[in-house]
Amino acid sequence: MEPDRRILHVDMDAYFASVELLGREELHGRPVIVGGDPGFRSVVTSCTYEARKHGVHAGMAMTRALNLVPNAVILSGSFARYKTYSNRVFEVLLSFTPRVQATSIDEAFMDLTGTSGGIIKRAREIQKAVYDATSLWCTVGCGPNRLLAKMASNLNKPKGAGLLMPDDIVDLPVGAIWGIGPGTAGKLGMFGIDTIGRLRTLSRGVLRSILGSGGEEIYRYARGIDDRPVRFFGYREPPKSMGHEHTFSHDVSLPEEYMPALAMVCQKTGYRAREGGWLGGVVTLKYRLRNMKRITRQKILASPTDQDQTILQAAEKMARQHIDEPIRLIGVSISHFVPSESAQLSFFPEKTVELNRAADRVRNRYGDKAMVSARSLEYIQRKC
Ligand SMILES: [Mg+2]
Numbered sequence: 001m002e003p004d005r006r007i008l009h010v011d012m013d014a015y016f017a018s019v020e021l022l023g024r025e026e027l028h029g030r031p032v033i034v035g036g037d038p039g040f041r042s043v044v045t046s047c048t049y050e051a052r053k054h055g056v057h058a059g060m061a062m063t064r065a066l067n068l069v070p071n072a073v074i075l076s077g078s079f080a081r082y083k084t085y086s087n088r089v090f091e092v093l094l095s096f097t098p099r100v101q102a103t104s105i106d107e108a109f110m111d112l113t114g115t116s117g118g119i120i121k122r123a124r125e126i127q128k129a130v131y132d133a134t135s136l137w138c139t140v141g142c143g144p145n146r147l148l149a150k151m152a153s154n155l156n157k158p159k160g161a162g163l164l165m166p167d168d169i170v171d172l173p174v175g176a177i178w179g180i181g182p183g184t185a186g187k188l189g190m191f192g193i194d195t196i197g198r199l200r201t202l203s204r205g206v207l208r209s210i211l212g213s214g215g216e217e218i219y220r221y222a223r224g225i226d227d228r229p230v231r232f233f234g235y236r237e238p239p240k241s242m243g244h245e246h247t248f249s250h251d252v253s254l255p256e257e258y259m260p261a262l263a264m265v266c267q268k269t270g271y272r273a274r275e276g277g278w279l280g281g282v283v284t285l286k287y288r289l290r291n292m293k294r295i296t297r298q299k300i301l302a303s304p305t306d307q308d309q310t311i312l313q314a315a316e317k318m319a320r321q322h323i324d325e326p327i328r329l330i331g332v333s334i335s336h337f338v339p340s341e342s343a344q345l346s347f348f349p350e351k352t353v354e355l356n357r358a359a360d361r362v363r364n365r366y367g368d369k370a371m372v373s374a375r376s377l378e379y380i381q382r383k384c
Contacts, residue, residue, distance in 0.1 A: 002118070002119060003119065003142070003143060003144030003163070003165065004113075004144060005111070005113045005144045005145060006111070006112040006113045006114075006115065006119050006122075006142070006144075007109060007110070007111055007112075007113075007142070007143055007144065007145050007146055007148075007149045007230060008109065008110040008111075008112060008119075008122070008123060008126070008140055008141065008142050008149055009107070009108075009109055009110075009140070009141040009142075009143075009146065009149035009150045009152065009153040010089075010093060010107065010108050010109075010110060010126065010130070010138050010139075010140050010153070011106065011107045011138060011139050011140075011141070011153045011154075011157070012089065012106035012107070012130075012136060012137070012138045013049075013136075013137045013138060013139055013157060013158035013159060014046055014047065014048050014049060014052075014158065015046060015082070015105070015106035015136075016034045016045055016046030016077055016082055017032050017033070017034050017046045017047050017048045017051075017075075018048070018136050018137065019078075019081055019082055019085050019136065020032060020034055020075045020077070020078075021048070022085075022135060022136070027073055029050060030048070030050060030071075030072075030073055031047070031048060031050040031051035031053075031054065031056070031069045031071065031072040031073065032047065032048045032050070032051065032072065032073045032075060033046075033047040033048075033051050033056060033062070033065055033069070033072045033073070033074050033075070034046040034047065034074075034075050034076070034077045035047075035062050035065070035074065035076075035077070036062065036076065037062075037076070038062040038063055038066055038074065041061070041062075041063075042061075042062045043058075043059055043060060043061055043062060044056060044057065044058055044059065044060045044061075044062060044065050045058060045077055046058055046077075047065070047072075049158060051065070051069050051072055054068045054069045055068050056068055056069060056072075062074075082105060082106075083105065085134055085136065086105045086106060088133050088134050089106070089130055089133070089134060089136070089138070090102065090108065090233070091133070092126070092129045092130050092133050092134075093108055093110060093126065093130070094233055095129070096110065096112065096122075096126060096129075097110055097111065097112055097115075098232055098233060099111035099112075099230050099231075099232055099233075100230075100232075100233045101230045101231040101232070101233070101235065102233070109146050109149065109150075109230045110126075110230065111229075111230035119142045119163060120142060120161055120162070120163055122142075123140035123141075123142050123161040124140075124161050126138075126140055127139075127140050127159075127161060137158060137159045139153045139156050139157045139158055139159065139160045139161065140153060140156075140160075140161045141153030141154070141155070141156060141161075141162060141163075141164065142161070142162065142163040142164070143163060143164045143165065143224075144165065144166075144224075145224070145225070145226040145227065145228070146226055146228050146230065147177075147178055147221055147224065147225075147226035148164040148165065148166070148169070148224055148226070149164070150178055151164055151169065151172070151176055151177070151178070152164040154176070155176075164224075165224070166223060166224025166225070167224075169196050169224055170195065170196055170197035170200070171195055171196070171197060172195065172196050173185070173194060173195060173196075174188050174193060174194060174195065174196060174198075174199050174222075176196065177196065177199075177218065177221045177222065178221065179214070179217065179218065179221065180218065180221075184211060184214075184218075187210060187211065188210070191210065196222055199218070199222040200222050200223060202219075204216065204219045207219050236277075236339060238278060238337035238338070238339070239276070239278065239337060240335060241280075241284070241333045241334065241335035242269060242272050242273060242276070242278075242280075242333060242334060242335075243265070243269050243284070243331060243332050243333025243334065244264075244265040244268040244269050244272075244331060244332065244333075245265060245286065245329055245330065245331025245332075246261040246262075246264065246265055246329065246330055246331065247328060247329045248261065248327070248328055248329065248330075251290055251326035251327060251328050252326065252327060253323065253324070253325060253326045253327065255316075255319070255320060258319065258323070258327065258330050259316065259319075259375060259378075260375060260376055260377075260378035260379035261330055261376075261379050262312065262315055262316065262319060262330055262332065263308075263312055263372075263373055263375035263376035263379065264372070264376040264379040264380075265330070265331055265332050266308050266309075266311045266312040266315055266332050267308045267312075267368075267372060267373060267376055268368065269308070269311055269332055269333065269334060270305075270306055270307055270308035270309075270311055270356065271308070271360060271363065271368065273305075273306035273334060273337075274306045274340075274356065274357075274360060275360075277339055277340045277341065278306065278337040278338070278339060278340060279304035279305055279306050279337060279338050279339075279340050280301075280304055280305060280306070280311075280334025280335055280336060280337050281300065281301055281303075281304040281334075281335070281336035281337070281338070282298055282299070282300050282301065282334065282335045282336045283298070283299050283301060283311055283314040283315055283318075283332065283333075283334055284296055284297070284298045284299075284332065284333045284334070284335065285297045285298075285299075285314075285315045285318040285319055285322075285330075285331075285332055286329075286330070286331045286332070286333070287319075287323060287327045287329060287330045287331070288327060288328050288329035289325060289326070289327055289328070290325070290326050290327075290328060292328075295322070297318040297321075297322055299314045299317070299318055301314060304336070304337070304338050305334075305350065306340060306356075307350050307352045307353065307356060308352070308356060308373065309350075309352045309373075310350060310352070311332060311334060312375070315332045359371045
């Protein structure tokens with residue numbers, strides 16, 4: 001049976017250790033552990049399957065690993081090489097689809113929905129293409145969503161390819177579900193729930209009472225339901241919000257008193273947005289009254305921005321409209337972000353872009369107060 005969404009999880013096999021073995025025939029078939037010097041309480045970063053057979057795994061203390069496999073070859077690891085090979089792997093994956101979401105240096109989800117042909121056949125093609133380009137093996141799990149694809153790759157390691165549909169997972173232990181660690185598995189075990197099939201007999205309410213707010217997610221995962229998208233390569237999770245605030249040394253209520261500070265927090269916020277490569281679509285003004293009551297006001301912008309002046313304009317308007325008694329704190333934040341590179345084509349550039357870019361260069365060299373607007377200059381002089 002072919003899934004309607006065609007999601008793949010590509011996971012390199014014993015990645016760091018395998019890269020270390022490239023071109024070193026003498027190490028093949030030997031237990032190889034990548035990690036720090038055993039004398040320094042270091043841990044295992046990666047190890048070959050020959051070492052795994054003896055119970056060694058990533059995250060284990062190096063001294064313990066050496067107790068298990070005294071004749072292991074210890075290598076210290078060369079991160080630059082792992083990055084180089086990772087780039088090659090992703091180049092190969094991107095030749096199949098732009099929907100490649102990296103989840104680590106050696107793992108990615110791919111979305112091949114809409115393509116034809118058997119999905120396992122596709123998985124094998126990808127595996128072979130990766131091997132041809134790098135001499136490294138990966139395992140490819142397939143499923144109708146990220147959850148099942150990831151579970152499929154875990155089950156088929158190493159050098160494997162496999163498909164999991166929701167009905168295939170009932171006999172698996174609950175720990176096979178993404179997000180169920182040993183702690184949660186132990187809790188469920190106390191109720192006699194050891195397999196995913198048994199987990200399905202619990203209602204949402206019961207799961208929530210055992211596992212708290214995470215119970216809802218586990219209820220869906222137990223049924224193989226997961227609608228998270230596979231993002232395009234290079235996608236970044238936007239921050240919730242970013243902003244700054246200023247506490248006055250004495251309460252103020254007039255615009256000429258609070259505007260220098262407001263201009264300064266807007267400048268800092270705009271700078272952070274530009275450095276992070278985000279444009280915010282909503283400006284939030286917040287202030288605190290004498291009685292500590294916190295008030296927030298929001299304004300949706302015509303188009304998202306990372307410009308101090310635009311943020312300040314919105315914040316000032318709200319401040320003049322709403323602040324009518326003494327305040328002890330003022331702050332601004334922006335939220336509802338889009339990446340600046342995706343917006344460059346779709347919005348008219350703001351007049352201040354070049355000015356702020358030049359100012360940022362000065363600030364990056366000489367500090368954030370080296371170049372400020374006339375309005376926030378007073379903030380620095382007065383520092384109220
Ligand atoms: Mg891996």
